[in-house]
Amino acid sequence: VQLQASGGGLVQAGGSLRLSCAAPEITFSIYGMAWFRQAPGKEREFVAGISFSGDKTEYADSVKGRFTISRDNAKNTVYLQMKSLKHEDTAAYYCAAKFYGFHDYNTENMDYWGKGTLVTVSS
Numbered sequence: 001v002q003l004q005a006s007g008g009g010l011v012q013a014g015g016s017l018r019l020s021c022a023a024p025e026i027t028f029s030i031y032g033m034a035w036f037r038q039a040p041g042k043e044r045e046f047v048a049g050i051s052f053s054g055d056k057t058e059y060a061d062s063v064k065g066r067f068t069i070s071r072d073n074a075k076n077t078v079y080l081q082m083k084s085l086k087h088e089d090t091a092a093y094y095c096a097a098k099f100y101g102f103h104d105y106n107t108e109n110m111d112y113w114g115k116g117t118l119v120t121v122s123s
Contacts, residue, residue, distance in 0.1 A: 001025045003114030005095045010120045011085055019080040021095030021114055032101020033071060033078040034110065037091035037119075044094070048080060049105040058103060063089075087123040092116030
């Protein structure tokens with residue numbers, strides 16, 4: 001199973017970008033979805049997560065108030081709206097799925113991963 005992330009690119013600091021992740025091969029509505037990121041030379045870290053039911057979201061402290069995760073079950077797609085981007089947001093962004101995920105997303109407990117989409121924020 002491969003999740004399909006897209007939407008990365010080059011943006012100036014203060015700008016916005018929306019990432020999308022399509023998951024056509026899974027029963028999307030029973031998976032919690034999350035975004036992670038990995039900057040060069042750093043560990044992969046949690047960014048945002050949304051429960052399978054869509055009513056619970058979680059964010060890393062570093063992105064709270066700037067990033068918004070949402071999902072569209074009809075399109076089997078999860079989104080990450082990123083605003084007020086900073087240079088330190090530069091990373092490869094990965095989406096991942098957790099069976100009946102409701103909270104507590106980390107790199108050890110996700111069931112499926114997508115390939116990264118690169119976000120570069122110029123300062």
